[in-house]
Amino acid sequence: MTLIARAPQLNVNDESILVVEWLKAEGDLVKRGEVVGLLETSKAVSEFEAEESGHFRPVAKPGDRVPVHGILFVLTAAPDQPIEGILAAQAATAAAPAEEEPGDKRWTKKAQLLAQKHGIRIEDIPAVGVVREADVEQFLRARESSSAPADLIDGVFPTNRAERVLIVGGGRGAVQVLDVIYSTPRQRPVGIVDDNPSAAGKLVMGVKVLGPASLAPKLFRDGAFDAAVIAFSNDLQARARLFLELTGQGVPFTNVIDPSVKVHSNVAMGKGNVVIANCRFGACAIVGDNNFLSAFVNVEHHNVLGSHCTFGPGVMTSSRVIIGDRCRFGTGVFIEPGVKIGPESIIASGCIITSEVPARSIVKARVETVIRPRGA
Amino acid sequence: MSGPTCVKDLNAALRRSMQADPRVYVWGEDVLDPYGGAFKVTAGLSREFPGRVITTPISEAAIVGMAVGAAMRGLIPVVEIMFGDFLTLAADQLVNHASKFAGMYNGAVAVPLVVRTPMGGGRAYGPTHSQTLEKHLLGVPGLRVVAPSHFLSPGSVLEKAILHDPMPVLFIENKLLYPLALRDQGTERLHVELLAEPVGAYPCVRVRNYRSADVTPDVTVVSYGGVSRLLEKSLEDLVDEEVWVEAFLPVELRAGPYPAVARSCRQTRRVLLIEESTAGFGWTAEVARGLAQEMWHDTTLKLRSLEAAESVVPSQRTMEEAMLPSAKRIRDAVLEIME
Numbered sequence: 001m002t003l004i005a006r007a008p009q010l011n012v013n014d015e016s017i018l019v020v021e022w023l024k025a026e027g028d029l030v031k032r033g034e035v036v037g038l039l040e041t042s043k044a045v046s047e048f049e050a051e052e053s054g055h056f057r058p059v060a061k062p063g064d065r066v067p068v069h070g071i072l073f074v075l076t077a078a079p080d081q082p083i084e085g086i087l088a089a090q091a092a093t094a095a096a097p098a099e100e101e102p103g104d105k106r107w108t109k110k111a112q113l114l115a116q117k118h119g120i121r122i123e124d125i126p127a128v129g130v131v132r133e134a135d136v137e138q139f140l141r142a143r144e145s146s147s148a149p150a151d152l153i154d155g156v157f158p159t160n161r162a163e164r165v166l167i168v169g170g171g172r173g174a175v176q177v178l179d180v181i182y183s184t185p186r187q188r189p190v191g192i193v194d195d196n197p198s199a200a201g202k203l204v205m206g207v208k209v210l211g212p213a214s215l216a217p218k219l220f221r222d223g224a225f226d227a228a229v230i231a232f233s234n235d236l237q238a239r240a241r242l243f244l245e246l247t248g249q250g251v252p253f254t255n256v257i258d259p260s261v262k263v264h265s266n267v268a269m270g271k272g273n274v275v276i277a278n279c280r281f282g283a284c285a286i287v288g289d290n291n292f293l294s295a296f297v298n299v300e301h302h303n304v305l306g307s308h309c310t311f312g313p314g315v316m317t318s319s320r321v322i323i324g325d326r327c328r329f330g331t332g333v334f335i336e337p338g339v340k341i342g343p344e345s346i347i348a349s350g351c352i353i354t355s356e357v358p359a360r361s362i363v364k365a366r367v368e369t370v371i372r373p374r375g376a
Numbered sequence: 377m378s379g380p381t382c383v384k385d386l387n388a389a390l391r392r393s394m395q396a397d398p399r400v401y402v403w404g405e406d407v408l409d410p411y412g413g414a415f416k417v418t419a420g421l422s423r424e425f426p427g428r429v430i431t432t433p434i435s436e437a438a439i440v441g442m443a444v445g446a447a448m449r450g451l452i453p454v455v456e457i458m459f460g461d462f463l464t465l466a467a468d469q470l471v472n473h474a475s476k477f478a479g480m481y482n483g484a485v486a487v488p489l490v491v492r493t494p495m496g497g498g499r500a501y502g503p504t505h506s507q508t509l510e511k512h513l514l515g516v517p518g519l520r521v522v523a524p525s526h527f528l529s530p531g532s533v534l535e536k537a538i539l540h541d542p543m544p545v546l547f548i549e550n551k552l553l554y555p556l557a558l559r560d561q562g563t564e565r566l567h568v569e570l571l572a573e574p575v576g577a578y579p580c581v582r583v584r585n586y587r588s589a590d591v592t593p594d595v596t597v598v599s600y601g602g603v604s605r606l607l608e609k610s611l612e613d614l615v616d617e618e619v620w621v622e623a624f625l626p627v628e629l630r631a632g633p634y635p636a637v638a639r640s641c642r643q644t645r646r647v648l649l650i651e652e653s654t655a656g657f658g659w660t661a662e663v664a665r666g667l668a669q670e671m672w673h674d675t676t677l678k679l680r681s682l683e684a685a686e687s688v689v690p691s692q693r694t695m696e697e698a699m700l701p702s703a704k705r706i707r708d709a710v711l712e713i714m715e
Contacts, residue, residue, distance in 0.1 A: 012501055013414050015555070042411060109711050110594075110618035133618050240675075247676070268642075270676065288673050306673035325675060343672070 002086055003052045003075040007066040011041035016065045019072065020045060024056040027079035036073070037062075048072070055079040059087070107131035114140075119223050162188040163254060166216060166225040168242060169232035170194035170202065170209045173292070177231040177274055178205040180258045187256065190225045213242055217249040227254035229272055233292040233310040236326050240308035243272055243290040253289065270307065288325065306343060324359065379558035382530050386417050386549070389531030390454065393538040394425050397452060400538060403430035404439060404456030414458045415494055415554050436465035440491060444474045447489040447544070454538055459505050460495035460548065467513065474544035475518030486542045490534070494549040495523075496602045496652055497684075497700050502691035508602075508653035508684070510548050514629050514662070520577070521629045523548035525604030526559050527568050527581045533627055541577065548629075550602025559604070565612045571636050575626035580636065585611040586620040595710050596640040597623040598663055599650040607650075609703035610710070619714060629659055632666035641671060646678045646713045652701055655683040682709050 007017045020038040024030055035047045036056060050056075054075025060066045071090065074083045107115075107122050110133040115122040118140060127135040165181060167174050170192045181187045182205070191210045194200075199209045210219070216228055228251050230239050247253065253272030257263075262280045269281075270289035279293050282301030289307040296314045299305055304322045312331035317323075321335050324343030331349040341347070342359030350365040357363055380388070394400045402418055408431045412419030422429035432439045436457055443453035457463055463470075474487045497506035514521055520543045524530040530549065537545040562568040567587065571580045583604075584593070599607060604625060611621050622640050641647050647667065649660035660681040671677055685699045 012499065012505075108616065108618040109714055113714060130616075244675070270674075286673075289676055304673055307675045322673070324673060 002077065002081070002083075003054055004086070004090065005036075005048075005051065005072045005075065007039070007060075007068050007070050007072055008048075009068045010039065010046055011043050014041050014068065016067045016070075017041060019060045019062050019064045019066060021062045022056070022058055022073075026056065026058060028056045029079070030054060030056045030075060050075060055081075057083050059083075108133065111136045162186055163227060164188060164190045164225045165254060165256065166190060166219060166228040167192045167207070168194075168213050168216065168228055168230045168246075170196070170199045170204050171232055173231035173233055173274075174204045174207075176276060177229060177256055178207060180256050180274070180276065184257075184259055187254070191219070192231075193219075213246070216246055216251050220251050227252045227271075229254055229256050229274060230290060230292075231274065233274075233294075236308060236310060236328055239290060239292070239310070240326055243308065264301065282319070294331075300337075312349065379529075379560065381555055381557055382526055382549075383415060383417055383554040385529050385531035385558060386534055386554075387419060387421075387531075389529075389534040389538075390418065390421060391424065392531075393454070393535055394421065394428060397539060398428075399450060399452045400454060401428050401430065401446070401451055402454045402456070403432055403443070405432055405434055405458050407431055407456055413456060415549075415551065417492070417549075417554075418456065436462045437469055440466035440469040440489075441473070443489050443491070444469055444477075444487055444544075447474075447487045448477060448485045452488050452490075452538060454490045454492060457491060457493035459501075460493040460509055461504050461507050463491075463493055463509055463513065463546075466491070470513060470519055470544065470546065471516055475516050478543070479518060487544045488542050489544045490537050490541075490547050491545070492534070492547045492549060494551045494554070496550045496552060497689045497696055498552045500691055500693045500696055501689075503688040506689040506696070508651070510546070510629065511651070511653045511658040513546060514659060515631065519544055519546060521546045521548065522578055522627050523550075523601035523629055524627050525581065525601055525625045526553050526556050526608075527583055527604050527625060528560050528570070528579065528627065529558055533578065536578070548601055550605075552605055553602050556605060559608060563608070563612065565615050566608065571624075573636060574628075575632070575634060576628035576630045578627035580624055580626040582636070583607065583611065583623040583625065584621065585615050591620050593620045593622040593640065593644050594646065595619065595621050595713055596637060596644045596647040597621055597650065597706075597710070598625075598634070598637055598647065598660075599623065600625050600627070600629060600659070601652070603650050603652055603701065606701060606703040606706055610706040613703070613707050614710060617711065619710060621710060631662055633670065634663065634666055635670070637663075638667060638670040641667060641677055642674070645674075645676055647680070648706075648709055648713055649679070649681040650701060650706060651681075651683050653683060655681075655686050658683060678713055680709055680713050682706060 018040040020040050022037040024036055030050045032053045034050050036050050037048050039046050039048050057074040057076055059071045059073050111131045112122050114133055114136045125131050125135055125139045165187050167177055178189055181189050189207045192207050193213045193215055194209050195212045200211055202209045255273045257275040258277040260277045261275050264283040266284045267281045269287040272290035274292045276295045278295050279297045281299045284301055285299050285303045287305045292310040294311055294313040297311045298316045300317045300319045302320045303317055306323055306325035308325055309327045311329045314332045315329045317335040318337040320338040322340045326344045328346045333347050333351050335353045339353055341357040345357050345361045348364040351363050407413045407418040407429055408422045439455055443455045446453050474489055477485050477487050495508045510521055524533040537547055565585055567584045569582050571582055607623055614621055624637050649663050651659050682701050690696045
């Protein structure tokens, strides 16, 4: 039976301890609880007792500075038992690296997320060593090119051409959105969801209403569509709520933009925006998510547009205008340069905005439709 | 690649400052040689500068109060409070005196005082020697709070605070950073640089685990001080996950603005804020408020924060580890925010 005695943490601040002297000679029999030597911390000298009985075999010498938990001496059963083997075994254990991670890691987080996004089992992706993002990309490319000729959806559209769009809301907004989608080869509609139970089964411009909006996450998981867009613009709160709920459940959104829309340099646009014909985005404009822009809306250069806003036709902003979230604009609104419009404001048709609009304002143009009755 | 340790770097900065300006004095508990301070930051100074390193009785209010008076009368006192936990005893001098005089006397006096103190757990010192308390002294007009990490020489920050900052400065150190080598030149996997625009009057450090020419960042991280020790490991580990992190560590702890952070968030749309103090009413909350105001038009910013658990700091080592932020916890939080 051997015991390895280590330098104690006598004073919390010290990294090491000084051996002042040993009170025993090499090989002496030490009884349990007997004082073996004196150790000095930065604050005091302490006696050090043996935890077990055994023959004293010093490793540190008086005057040595031993790191806390470093070896002071060994107590052996026999006075001449060799201790080199014991010390070597200790050193080997201490040098072994702590195994923090299980060694069977087979893919990176990025690779896992990309595979998940495309509905592929990451286990199916061949790679040498750890599966990396590039391996998944290569797998996707290979799959696309090999399956392109035969992979037709509804027997008409090749999968790898058009983004498959799910439309949320089946009213007149859906007609506008479908009209835009049909004018571009890059997107195609695959279905409509609408919370109105009487709409189920109905066709809008040839696209079927599949059921309520709550179906969308499952439809996405089943691979039925690539991205969604919200088609209605009359209820702003419902627009924002649905967008946040569905994105929260992992449903991706896409922008539906008419080919006639002019987008200038360095425009940054979020997701889920609907942009009807003849709109324009000036250079460096920043656009949030889930906005609905009717025809002929001009978002001028260096504008910052929030999210969940709707615009009637012909809203014209000048440069550097900032528009908060959940704003609603009527038809034919003009906004002067640099004006800030706070979130959740309503700007009625025909307004000319020349100064800051605080959050949650309602702005109406004073136009008297009937001035006076004509004289008889 | 590895530089001097943080404690050596701080010690050298004190020495340089005392050489540069005879008005610089150091005082605190047990700061004299041969002990040289509880964490050895003042080691050797009392021998080199006789009479200018003063050991004091155990009364933090008196130590700091004396320094406030001396600073007003022309000295530059650098005070050591042995443990950050004891700052509460000096809080009155900092909050009601040091920070007030310049304004009360309409600029006729300055209080160029530096109060240095170590915060942080991880050494099993128990509830009253392990805390991260600086959050209680943030947002006091007239009091500057700085907390350098090991990604930027703490000594260079200390020297600026002593010689070039006319305000009273609370200088937060970290116990576990002391023995670590500086990483201001980065590592094989980490790229460290100073941003051109400071936060407040002190620099902001950016650490990235990728080369910007190769990839764009996935996650923005904002933190400060001793958390850098954990960031070094977690950011290096995240390279193996191909998750690219852009971390910002401002030296000065203030309400912002943080334009560089906001720019990064616009690109990543994911941000993790980290501090070692207990959760709630802290620096991370303040940074989150600033970001919310700066990014008011963006509803899709995914924001998470990581702090110590809401409890006393346990003395028992494994319980303490469970309570404090760790490299693994940071890594897991980054991976979670990627989902």
